[in-house]
Amino acid sequence: MTLEAIKYKAGQLQILDQLLLPAESKYIPVAGVKDGWNAIYKMQVRGAPAIAIVGCLSLVVEIYDKQYDTKDALQSEIVEQLQYLVTSRPTAVNLKLAADDVKALAESLLANETVNGEGMKQEIIKSVEQMLVKDIEDNRAIGDNGANALLKGVDRPLKLLTHCNTGSLATAGYGTALGVIRSVNERNLLDHVYCTETRPYNQGARLTAYELVHDKLPATLVTDSMVAALLNSTKVDAIIVGADRVAANGDTANKIGTYQLAVVAKHHAVPFYVAAPFTSIDVAIQDGSRIKIEERPEQELTHIGGQRIAAPGIGCWNPAFDVTPAELITGIITERGVLKPSELAEKVRQK
């Protein structure tokens, strides 16, 4: 049975509360946009693609049973709610791009005189529901493309390392970087996977480790600070991470700690891949210096499971993401192939 972070059917949305994992598997209802915003902000759901899907589905839940007097009223509700939703977490671009698509669709339906109010609503609901299907298809393609690239000219099982959580819990299913690892495993060519703890919020230890154990993959947990020692002592074939926002030049914002992994990978000549769907690529931003980095509450750093671990009174800096410069990235594994960072912008334009 595959792990399901998001359960949706006909206007009913539930998410697996990721703050309770791995101790407890509990689905909570998302009854509308306010619930969606809160679940995303509190990180009950997280991971760039899952954030976008839950955000947009919370809008669907919001409008599903409501009656609108006019198409304009529906349009205003959609625009207002999406503007609010994108304020939940600022770094991942997926929700913003998905919101832009929904707004553009609403705009064109509003202008189309052959479509009535109910028709407009149903079209919008249908297009958001499609996101779940499309995300899994993209992840499968990313998995295949990544496995092909990693296994090219290689006839022995691979040792791979990943950071944060990019699996079924971070997406509609299967995963991006973890999807690549799953694809390598499906070809019986996975020797071992190392997952980092991912301080401060431990998505690696809590969530990726949970997925790896669930799938019975050969895996070992390391702290973030052990990676240099690991690469020095063990032949790791590649590091694969996800992305929250890839700028036009290939600079990539991802979970804090990604940048230091890329630096260490370069020192040890280990290929460093980013696995990300096109929904994580933001060509409107030229380079990584312009990506807004979310800062999270200091409790995520000072406490673990509600227990204070840091000395009271100490100041904290808690950026949730960092930016890895394009020159440290071997390739960006997308649903449309593995691209060099420099090829990215052109490929997006060809869409």
Ligand SMILES: CSC[C@@H](O)[C@@H](O)C(=O)COP(=O)(O)O
């Ligand atoms: C496919 S998920 C890609 C990224 O969103 C992931 O690597 C990541 O950084 C998640 O951060 P999080 O703060 O847990 O939402």
